[in-house]
Amino acid sequence: KNEVEQSPQNLTAQEGEFITINCSYSVGISALHWLQQHPGGGIVSLFMLSSGKKKHGRLIATINIQEKHSSLHITASHPRDSAVYICAVGGSNYKLTFGKGTLLTVNP
Amino acid sequence: NAGVTQTPKFQVLKTGQSMTLQCAQDMNHEYMSWYRQDPGMGLRLIHYSVGAGITDQGEVPNGYNVSRSTTEDFPLRLLSAAPSQTSVYFCASTLGTGNTEAFFGQGTRLTVV
Numbered sequence: 001k002n003e004v005e006q007s008p009q010n011l012t013a014q015e016g017e018f019i020t021i022n023c024s025y026s027v028g029i030s031a032l033h034w035l036q037q038h039p040g041g042g043i044v045s046l047f048m049l050s051s052g053k054k055k056h057g058r059l060i061a062t063i064n065i066q067e068k069h070s071s072l073h074i075t076a077s078h079p080r081d082s083a084v085y086i087c088a089v090g091g092s093n094y095k096l097t098f099g100k101g102t103l104l105t106v107n108p
Numbered sequence: 109n110a111g112v113t114q115t116p117k118f119q120v121l122k123t124g125q126s127m128t129l130q131c132a133q134d135m136n137h138e139y140m141s142w143y144r145q146d147p148g149m150g151l152r153l154i155h156y157s158v159g160a161g162i163t164d165q166g167e168v169p170n171g172y173n174v175s176r177s178t179t180e181d182f183p184l185r186l187l188s189a190a191p192s193q194t195s196v197y198f199c200a201s202t203l204g205t206g207n208t209e210a211f212f213g214q215g216t217r218l219t220v221v
Binding site: 031045048 | 141143204215
């Protein structure tokens, strides 16, 4: 069983829809990271959180430490949000463990 | 502030050839790492370094070599390329442990024929 599980693997939405991507993990962590990767592109850090909720523009990330679960929400989705979203967890050492990613496609 | 600079962006190698993927960061980060990304799999750690002169193996180190002579640079060497090393490679750096932001290079798309 992978230490970091993401769902869904693929997600197709219409422009304007509210999007939720989920991440569950099975190990103790010091922080959880949400990353974005556009097709053929590099990886960009969206959020790093260890408790509660963070918001940046139309993106919101939440984490429930007791349930070992995090969600990434996108409000009023746009075609430019189409990308792979990756959840990663960091422990007390330097290493990150990654989920397999969620491919989001937002159609106009 | 350039962040993490990774070169080249694309590379095609013949089986048995060697090459070096370059990675440099200008943020004075102690921790640098190399990952490979393959379809249907999460990023997998190849090698990492917690400071100049210190390197260690990750999850998939076979066929790769690294060194860390300075804080800024962390090159990845493919000793004798194999088709199984066809992948997208990412270099990353962080200031400290797993609760600090990670910065990634733009990736290198490597094809071994």
